[in-house]
Amino acid sequence: MPKKHFEVAAAADITLIVQVKDNQPTLHQQIQDICATTVPLTSADSHDTGRNRDERRRVTVFDPAGRLADTDWQDHVAAIIQVERTVFTRNSKTGLLHHSAEIAFYISNAPLTATRAAETIRAHWKVETTSHYSRDVTMGEDTSRIRTNPGIIARLRSFAFNILMANRVGTLPQDRYRAALAGLDNLLNLLAVPQN
Structure with missing residues (x-):
């Protein structure tokens, strides 16, 4: 995730939310530490059921407040977002539940509420599951063997x-x-x- 994306978003006055993954270990660790030691600004809970899934999410927003001062990210990060997901998925054959839990971290170039962050992140996943999954599975993009143009x-x-x-x-x-x-x-x- 290059900082250039944040510079372009700032120049265009666009709010940007980007997930921070393990491929940026230093920033990822700093964000984890901030979330573990800072009082959150806001948080929002949601609960979704359907398709043999019971999913609970807690979205929490933190203010970096100078905690990234010794990094190149200080000018780009206005909010840190932590998303905790707990999912129970029922196996339709056995009826047994499978439990999974994960914590994901996001950064934003603008301050925002937990409710707004939750809506935006969820909307992104809707694009992922609607567009990308449909293209890959129904339209067969991943299995395409076309190599010319x-x-x-x-x-x-x-x-x-x-x-x-x-x-x-x-x-x-x-x-x-x-x-x-x-x-x-x-x-x-x-x-x-x-x-x-």
């Missing part, structure tokens, strides 16, 4: 994905199947492109 095919997949999502009737695989049966004329109708 793969960017063209990727753009066509994006084009098709966006059309299907904008005209959603059922699930993405069902809509894709219906679109394949209907042919090019149906696609042009969805786009409202006049046919000659």
